[in-house]
Amino acid sequence: MKVTRRKALTGGAAVAAAAATGVFKPALANSEPIKVGYLPAFTGPSSSTGIGIGRGTELAIKEINDAGGIKGRKIELIMRDTQSDPTKAVNAAAELTRRHKVPVIWGPLNSGESAAVMANIARDKVAHLHPCWVDTLIDIKKYPLAFRSAPSNQQIGGAANHYVVNVLKAKKVAVISDATGYGTASLDAYVPMLKKIGGEVVYSSSVDANNPDLKPELLRMQSGGAQAIMPWSVNAGFLARIINTRADLNWDVPIVGQTTLGSGQTKALLAKPEYWEKVYPNNFRNLCYAADGKLPPHSVEFVERLKKAGIDTSDTLLWWVACGYDGAKLVAEALRDGGTSPTEIAAYWNSKVKGWKGVYGTITFSPENHNGFADTDVIMCQANSLKDGAFKLAPGYV
């Protein structure tokens, strides 16, 4: 073929254009870190959860990078502290998707902030994984690239209801919530679920969380013959008042409900430490001590790794750390085996995450179901058994 001056010029221009538009870039880009957006709340009222989940997330990313990263590329967490503020979470998410062009975001780590950013992340077509429980935070039509690596509120309520009716065999149940959005929504959702599995709801009401005297409410429960109390609130003061009032009435019915029942803040507000007896909050099977006082083998191995990495669990909860670890692992596996574009990441989760055994729980995603957490992994534990960030299984579990 004769190489004319015109052909040479055209070819040269094509080469120059290709270089400018990045056709020659991959060889260089392959050594660049893969950016992953990360939205924890490290300050503000939700920071205790954020710090706990953060420890697991950072450990997982460190392990992956120390082992060579993803096909030779390190993972770079682009972290923005949401400060427990939904407005700041929205701004941070926009910065991650538009300025840093991350293909995937892990977080926010609490429902209030996630609710604020879901639509924005979906609009920017970025793959999204979060551990937030509010049911509406997963919707395959509105947020097709969003996945949940934790239980939904339906699963949390379902596990508590199952424990009360089928394990404790308490048929007459009192359900109380605070008057917040979370409290009333939980009450509305869980009372019908309870009735469906054979529970008789003898009392159900939402009460102002700051009401200093809950004795009238507990007297109503008592006169209705309640055999268990199920409070739905994240307000430690409200929960502590219920527990204190139960003791004042010399009543020993079990109290079964949300994880805050087992928090240090709730414990601090109890009139006497022994009032924490027969209080059973939600927890997760893999991260609870069995009757023999031992964690499941793979959790023991996880705790050893945490110790080796110098990560303390005595001032946090083991399930928060495990949740962070699993979230980061799910992201890294999708980047390694699926690809680095948002659609490839989502396609990997939809098609390949089946019975995925994490430390926190077992996860299965499908194109129709982005709520991946296994029902059987949500259980109840004994509030007064906290040791090194983990609780004992509540009585009745094998």
Added chain:
Amino acid sequence: MIESILSHGVALGAVYALIGITYNVMYASSRVFSFTAGTVGMLGGVLGSVFISTLGMPVIVGFLLTVLAGALLGLIIEFVAARPVLKSLDQHLYVLSTLAVSLILLQLTAIYFSTDAVPFPQVVPIGPGIFDQKFWLPILACVVTVGGLEYLSRNTLIGRAFLAIAEDNYAARALGLPEQGLRMVSFALAGVIGVVTGFAAGQMMFASLANGPLLNFYGFVPVALGGMGSNRGAVIGGLLLGLFQQMANYFFGGVFASVAVFVVFIVVLLARPEGLAGSATARRV
């Protein structure tokens, strides 16, 4: 049930009455309704918990430091929220300025203390039952405060100067009374009453950020019920409010208690707009 209605109702009523008095003490010297009263009350519990439980100070030292902080807060509120708007009182700018200070205090508490309720120490180990500190300490605080204010206004020069300022600001100034100085003292005094309220109610209400808006709101009801500026009216209104709220708690349930309270509040104001202990004033036309 009667025992529980009385013990909780009177204790809660005493807390509301004291916050009402906090409003009134500031109002008397400035004609400013400072919506910081409940927030200062909340800080009484928070500071008491920090000094005694967190820093491990003896109860009396923690209490005195809380009182000192209350007086200082009162002075700051006077300087920041009341003084600048007094010239434009007709525009009711104080609503904005005092609410702004209240919000700032709430935010600072959220950032540097906690958004969760925190335990308040038992300062006098008596109880449990109706002799528990959480019931009698707010009542004692109310009795001492009302008695102290009565003594101040009847037997001291400064108390009479307060009355003069409250009665007719312009005439008092014309007589040479130091209006600004008296206003500063009254805000400091209100700050002290506010924090003493929160301290006394600490065991019943915990040291909690959420108490700020709650006390701001429920503490204003006795002022409106009892008549603006009337401390006796605030005590009567506060006690009635506490008792009625407790009765509503028992008879209608916690979810309807607030509704019942405010229905009665509106009915009373429709029947007696000047309040239970207030007197109708003639308006110049």
